[in-house]
Amino acid sequence: MTLVHPVLHYCEVLFLKSVSLENVSKIFGNAVGVDGINIDIQSGEFFTFLGPSGCGKTTTLRMIAGFYYPTNGKIYFDHQDVTFLQPNKRNIGMVFQNYALFPHMTVFENIAFGLEVRKLSKSVIKEKVEKVQKLVHLDGYGSRKITELSGGQQQRVALARAIVIEPDILLLDEPLSNLDAKLREETRVEIKRLQVELGITTIYVTHDQHEAMAMSDRIMVMNKGKIQQIGTPQEIYNKPANPFVASFIGESNILEGKVKAVNGNDVEVELSDGILLHGNKMNAAPNTNFTLGKIIKLSIRPEIILEGDGPNKMTGEIQLVEFSGVSINYIVKVGPNEISLMIINKGSNILQRGENLTFHIPENGIYFLGEEW
Amino acid sequence: MRTNQMNKLSTWTRLTQSKYFVYVLISPLFLILLAYVIYPLYKTFMQSVVGENGFTMENYARFFNPESDANMEALFNSVYISIISVITCAVVGVTMAFLLERYDFPGRKILSILVLVPMALPPLIGSLSFTFLYGESGIFPRAFQALFKLDEVPFALSGIPGVIIVHTFTMYTYFYLTASAAIKDLDPSLEEAATSLGASRFRIWLKIILPMLTPAMVASSLLVFMISMASYTAPLMFGVERTMTMQIYLSRTNGNLDMAATQSTILSVVSILFLIIMRWYQNRRNYQNQSKGIGVHRTEVRSAFMKYFSMFLSMIGVIILMLPILVIALISFSVDGEWTVQIIPTTYTLQHYIDLFTDSETWRPIWNSIKMSTVAVIGNIIFGVAAAYAMVRLNFKGKTLMDILIMVPWALPGTVVAVNLIAAFSEPTAFSFNQVLIGTFWILPLAYFVRQLPLVFRSTSASLVQMDKSIEEAARSLGANWWYSFRKIILPITMSGILAGTLLAFVQGLGEFVASILIYSVSTMPMSVAIFQKMYAFQFGTACAYGVLQIVLIIIVLAVSRKLEGKLVNSPV
Numbered sequence: 011m012t013l014v015h016p017v018l019h020y021c022e023v024l025f026l027k028s029v030s031l032e033n034v035s036k037i038f039g040n041a042v043g044v045d046g047i048n049i050d051i052q053s054g055e056f057f058t059f060l061g062p063s064g065c066g067k068t069t070t071l072r073m074i075a076g077f078y079y080p081t082n083g084k085i086y087f088d089h090q091d092v093t094f095l096q097p098n099k100r101n102i103g104m105v106f107q108n109y110a111l112f113p114h115m116t117v118f119e120n121i122a123f124g125l126e127v128r129k130l131s132k133s134v135i136k137e138k139v140e141k142v143q144k145l146v147h148l149d150g151y152g153s154r155k156i157t158e159l160s161g162g163q164q165q166r167v168a169l170a171r172a173i174v175i176e177p178d179i180l181l182l183d184e185p186l187s188n189l190d191a192k193l194r195e196e197t198r199v200e201i202k203r204l205q206v207e208l209g210i211t212t213i214y215v216t217h218d219q220h221e222a223m224a225m226s227d228r229i230m231v232m233n234k235g236k237i238q239q240i241g242t243p244q245e246i247y248n249k250p251a252n253p254f255v256a257s258f259i260g261e262s263n264i265l266e267g268k269v270k271a272v273n274g275n276d277v278e279v280e281l282s283d284g285i286l287l288h289g290n291k292m293n294a295a296p297n298t299n300f301t302l303g304k305i306i307k308l309s310i311r312p313e314i315i316l317e318g319d320g321p322n323k324m325t326g327e328i329q330l331v332e333f334s335g336v337s338i339n340y341i342v343k344v345g346p347n348e349i350s351l352m353i354i355n356k357g358s359n360i361l362q363r364g365e366n367l368t369f370h371i372p373e374n375g376i377y378f379l380g381e382e383w
Numbered sequence: 384m385r386t387n388q389m390n391k392l393s394t395w396t397r398l399t400q401s402k403y404f405v406y407v408l409i410s411p412l413f414l415i416l417l418a419y420v421i422y423p424l425y426k427t428f429m430q431s432v433v434g435e436n437g438f439t440m441e442n443y444a445r446f447f448n449p450e451s452d453a454n455m456e457a458l459f460n461s462v463y464i465s466i467i468s469v470i471t472c473a474v475v476g477v478t479m480a481f482l483l484e485r486y487d488f489p490g491r492k493i494l495s496i497l498v499l500v501p502m503a504l505p506p507l508i509g510s511l512s513f514t515f516l517y518g519e520s521g522i523f524p525r526a527f528q529a530l531f532k533l534d535e536v537p538f539a540l541s542g543i544p545g546v547i548i549v550h551t552f553t554m555y556t557y558f559y560l561t562a563s564a565a566i567k568d569l570d571p572s573l574e575e576a577a578t579s580l581g582a583s584r585f586r587i588w589l590k591i592i593l594p595m596l597t598p599a600m601v602a603s604s605l606l607v608f609m610i611s612m613a614s615y616t617a618p619l620m621f622g623v624e625r626t627m628t629m630q631i632y633l634s635r636t637n638g639n640l641d642m643a644a645t646q647s648t649i650l651s652v653v654s655i656l657f658l659i660i661m662r663w664y665q666n667r668r669n670y671q672n673q674s675k676g677i678g679v680h681r682t683e684v685r686s687a688f689m690k691y692f693s694m695f696l697s698m699i700g701v702i703i704l705m706l707p708i709l710v711i712a713l714i715s716f717s718v719d720g721e722w723t724v725q726i727i728p729t730t731y732t733l734q735h736y737i738d739l740f741t742d743s744e745t746w747r748p749i750w751n752s753i754k755m756s757t758v759a760v761i762g763n764i765i766f767g768v769a770a771a772y773a774m775v776r777l778n779f780k781g782k783t784l785m786d787i788l789i790m791v792p793w794a795l796p797g798t799v800v801a802v803n804l805i806a807a808f809s810e811p812t813a814f815s816f817n818q819v820l821i822g823t824f825w826i827l828p829l830a831y832f833v834r835q836l837p838l839v840f841r842s843t844s845a846s847l848v849q850m851d852k853s854i855e856e857a858a859r860s861l862g863a864n865w866w867y868s869f870r871k872i873i874l875p876i877t878m879s880g881i882l883a884g885t886l887l888a889f890v891q892g893l894g895e896f897v898a899s900i901l902i903y904s905v906s907t908m909p910m911s912v913a914i915f916q917k918m919y920a921f922q923f924g925t926a927c928a929y930g931v932l933q934i935v936l937i938i939i940v941l942a943v944s945r946k947l948e949g950k951l952v953n954s955p956v
Contacts (some may be wrong), residue, residue: 077856097859104860110853114875123871124861168857175861 026053026211027087027178029074034083036069043069045235046083051213051228053088056205058214060222061232062258067215068183070232074213075181076100087178098127103172104181108188109164111156117143117167118152124175142174145204162193169201173208180205180212186221198225219259223247231255251295253379256309263310263349264379269302277378279306283345287322289376297380307379310371312339315351320370324349328367333360342367405779412770413781416788418814419833423803424651424791430644430806442645454630454646461627464543464618465611468550469604475551476558476603477596484566488684490697497704499560501553503937504707505894507911508930509553510620511918512707513540515714517548518621522710525726545621550614552707554607561599569595598665605661609654613796615897628798628897635802635901647802651795658794662787708934715927722923735928745925748913749932755824755909756892759831760839763888766832767839768881772873774840775847776855789840792833797897804830805902826902827909831892838891839884846880847873883944890940894933 029051036044044066051057059067072078074085076097085093092100112120118139125135143149146166156164165185172180185201186194202225205212216222222229223243231238231246231254238258239251250256253264267279267287275291277300289308291300298306326344333339337352338360351369361367431442446454482488483495501509517523517540524536531537540548569592577587615628624633627650634643684693715735717728738745770789774782792800808820808829820826854876858868874881896911903912910929917926 075856075860077859096864097856098862098864100860101862102860104857106853106857108851108853110851110857112854112858112872112876123858123863127862127867171857171861181860 026209028053029057029179029211029213030086031070031074032084032086034070034073034080034085036066036073036078037081042235044073044080047232047235047237049230049237049240051211053211054209056202056212056214056225056227058216058222058226058229059232060216060219060229060259061238063217065232066235067217067232069235071181071183071213071215074179075102075104101175101178102181103175103177103179105165105168105172105183105185107184109168111164111167111171113156115156116152117148117154117156117159120156120167121171121174124171128175138174139170142170145173146170146200161189162197165189165197166200169204173204173210178211180210182212182214184216185214186216186218194221201225223259231258233258249293249295249377250309251380253307253309256377256379261312261350263312263347265308265310265347265349266305267308269300269304269306272300272302276373279308281345281347283347285324285345287371287376288373289378290373291378293374293376294378295380298378299380300378309377309379310349310375312350312352313337313354314375315349315369315371317353317367317369319368321373322371322376323368324370325366325368328361328363328365331360331363340367342369405777409773409777409779409781409785412766412773412785415766416785419829420788420792420836422812422814423800423807423833426806427644427651427799427803428648430641431648434641442641445642446645446649453625457625457627457630457646458649460543460623460625461612464546464550464614464623464626465608467547468554468611469607471547471551472555472558472607473600473604476555477562477600479555479559480562480566484563485681486684487681488693488697489690490694490701494697494700497701499556499941500704500708502556503934503941504553505896505911505930505933505937506553506614506616507894507896507914508711508933509707510549510616511914511926511930512711513545513549513552514620515710515923516706518545520724522727525724529726541621543621543623546614546617546623546626549617549621550607550611554610557606557610558600558603561603562596565596565599601664602661605657605664609657609661609794612650612653612657613798613897615796615798628796631798631802632901635805643802644806647799651799651803654794654796654799655791658787658790662790711927711930711934714923715931717924717927719922719924728923732924735924738925739928739932748908748910748929751907752893752910755828755907756831756889756895758828759835759892760885760889762828762832763835763839764881764885766836767841767884768843768877770840771844771847771877775844776852789837793837797830797834797895798901800830800834801898801901804833804898821902822904824907827899827907830898830902831888831895834895834898835888835891838888839881842880842884842887843877846877850876879947883947886940886944890933890937893936 029049031047031049033046033048034044035042035046047066047070049057059070061067069078073080076092076095076099079094083093084091087100112123115123121139121142122135125138130138139152140149143152146169148163148166148170151159151163151167156167159167165188168185182201186197189197198221205225214222214225223246226243228240228242229246230240233254239246239255241249241251246255246259250259250262256262257264265281267281269277270280270286271278272291277289277291279287279289281287287308294300300306324342324344326342326349328340329343329348330341331338333355335355337354339350339352340361341348341350343349432438432440434441445451449455479498483491483498504512513521515521517538519536519539519541521539524539527533527538528536573591573595574587577591582590613628614626615632618624618626618629619632623629627646631643631646631650634640634646684690714722714728716731716733718730718732718734721730722728735745739749740746770785773779774785795803804826805821808815808826811817811819815825818825820829850873855868855872858872859865863871893909894911895909896915899909899912900915903909908916910933914926914929917923917929
């Protein structure tokens with residue numbers, strides 16, 4: 011019985027590296043996959059690429075891994091230019107969406123593969139593999155065939171295989187997408203725990219915003235090959251940089267109105283049906299233009315809206331009622347807009363479709379969006 | 384400070400990263416195709432159009448001359464035999480597939496195994512067994528003659544009907560395999576959906592089942608047509624001289640080389656045309672069943688009468704299917720030269736089997752075939768694996784061309800392949816390292832290599848396609864260079880595919896007859912040619928002993944490759 015926590019052994023030997031992308035583009039034939047992106051990922055950071063499918067997140071990851079070479083731009087690990095370095099010389103650990111385990115090898119052989127490539131002695135390999143097996147709770151599974159494992163176990167073999175080589179950077183390409191909902195939650199916690207304990211620079215690709223929010227130090231939201239926003243989960247959620255981010259992350263009511271008056275920090279906006287809303291100028295995306303008369307976009311989260319009278323009061327007819335247990339979701343028609351709001355269920359009465367509902371929006375609940383870019 | 388590593392990259396690294404580097408990698412493959420597929424075709428074509436005074440169309444004029452109609456009759460016969468063969472094979476194959484896939488009756492299990500027996504018969508042995516069974520001095524005609532005390536045999540298989548019956552027996556399996564696969568893939572819920580929408584049984588057949596089967600039927604028809612056009616042994620055994628392949632053989636043995644070249648060119652054009660139509664059709668129309676996990680449901684035969692009747696029919700089916708192999712096995716024990724006018728041979732011996740492995744004279748053709756087939760297969764493995772990897776994993780222009788060029792030798796009749804090789808390598812060329820290959824040991828392995836070109840390629844690319852691309856990438860990300868991951872990951876995973884193709888190529892080489900008969904020399908005589916010669920020397924016993932050896936080898940290979948394919952399907956990912 012060893013009392014030393016296996017994780018501590020890893021921490022001693024890991025060399026953490028930062029990753030930088032400088033103006034990186036990738037063009038496939040006529041299609042632009044990734045369009046001139048700049049990222050600086052700190053060493054030890056858990057960094058997530060988030061976006062809808064086809065947004066360029068996986069392409070970016072594969073350029074970092076070395077499976078694609080960029081059409082333009084440079085990639086650096088720390089200060090070393092690795093733009094055209096072959097994948098096998100980058101010392102990266104990668105977990106693939108479908109795990110990509112070697113079907114003709116046992117669990118042990120799979121995990122040992124990278125160590126054998128590095129020509130370590132048999133005894134060292136055995137020691138390291140057993141240690142990492144313990145780390146991912148697969149001790150005793152060494153001689154199992156890959157086909158004899160469940161999806162979650164296969165996923166942990168893939169993770170073990172990637173980290174046993176003590177990579178400078180860990181790349182995870184939608185590693186949870188093939189697991190069922192419950193297992194996904196468990197594995198998510200497990201991956202985050204490992205990352206925190208190992209302190210390894212990690213790049214994580216996903217299209218699932220909940221995964222991204224729960225795990226990441228910072229998130230890069232991508233769409234159509236371009237960066238939409240880089241920030242902490244709180245920044246991305248509370249201060250979305252543009253309408254795309256606002257609607258992709260969580261749910262949001264996006265309204266359009268005209269800037270009517272600006273008094274200090276108070277901004278008055280007139281919606282198309284004449285309703286006046288007041289918001290805080292500081293609560294806005296960086297490039298928001300508050301010129302009088304300008305059409306401006308507002309983002310209002312459904313859970314920020316409150317029932318009853320207050321500032322920014324509105325009344326409308328209920329179009330749809332959804333009871334989810336935790337909350338009651340209403341869609342209310344106010345003039346030309348359909349506004350979705352979420353009321354926490356405290357046992358009060360549920361209104362029916364066709365009834366009128368009065369609600370208000372606290373001033374700091376209105377967020378001014380910049381233009382989409 | 385960021386150091387710029389780009390300048391430090393070696394010339395080699397920069398060269399391999401060029402997008403044109405892939406063409407350096409695939410050039411050896413194209414060189415082989417050029418040397419052994421295109422160049423021989425070209426040489427034959429040139430021989431057909433270049434006379435003593437330069438370019439001439441004289442040979443083609445003679446071919447299409449209505450007055451000397453031998454050639455036109457041959458072309459007509461070949462097409463006629465092929466069309467009828469397609470029809471008869473389709474009827475037998477599809478009927479068998481429907482009976483075995485959709486109905487449950489006594490005898491279904493055994494029949495569904497034996498239905499593939501014709502695949503175990505090399506073409507020469509198949510034709511041979513039919514002449515033994517149903518030919519003029521065959522067992523059945525003589526048995527009936529004796530039974531009913533007739534002066535002459537009441538019936539005998541010969542001529543074009545004989546050829547067609549042998550074709551039907553040996554080729555219906557192409558229809559059976561595709562049709563039963565298509566029927567298996569037919570999702571019962573499609574029929575149920577149609578029924579729920581109010582369609583009648585007949586309408587379902589017309590509008591759902593038949594259209595779903597059409598692609599498989601068209602593909603099999605083209606295939607059977609091509610193989611029938613290329614058929615050589617059946618016309619040879621049943622004495623039908625007026626077919627294209629026989630005409631080529633006769634022109635060559637009569638020394639009319641220009642005419643042989645002309646006939647070969649015309650037959651090549653037909654074959655390649657069919658190959659291209661086949662490819663086009665398969666790419667154009669591909670019904671993919673979206674549903675997964677289809678449950679088989681068979682209609683049970685219930686009434687007592689139908690049960691006995693179907694049992695009786697199954698038994699007849701089993702007998703018909705087994706007879707060719709049984710008769711070859713029976714005759715292999717008969718004493719040479721003793722079987723003349725009797726119904727079946729009267730005296731039996733084990734001597735032929737002992738001779739096979741002890742008598743140096745009898746053993747030599749076997750050893751020749753093993754040697755030549757091995758050499759050819761080694762070539763097939765190297766070329767096939769490299770070409771499969773290139774086609775599946777590399778990105779380059781000319782993929783379609785490469786695919787067609789690999790398939791062309793398979794589409795060409797063996798007779799034509801032989802004629803082409805003779806045209807190309809009866810003089811020293813760069814492709815034969817300045818040697819004359821005709822008359823040497825090397826021409827036969829070369830012919831086998833060319834004829835089996837697609838086999839290892841196909842099976843390997845099938846298993847490569849199944850293998851997820853990210854498995855190779857995983858190996859690379861773990862630090863393995865290309866060669867290491869090729870050896871440790873790709874080869875082991877695709878091994879079953881490679882092996883299946885290799886075994887198939889090996890037995891095809893052992894049984895090859897059609898091309899061999901034109902290019903063998905006395906010292907390199909292969910097994911099939913020996914069978915043919917023993918037949919003509921009335922040494923039926925020895926001939927059939929060779930035949931049994933070939934059948935046994937083929938059955939072993941089929942069984943092993945079934946296993947390998949099973950492994951392929953069961954592998955994860």
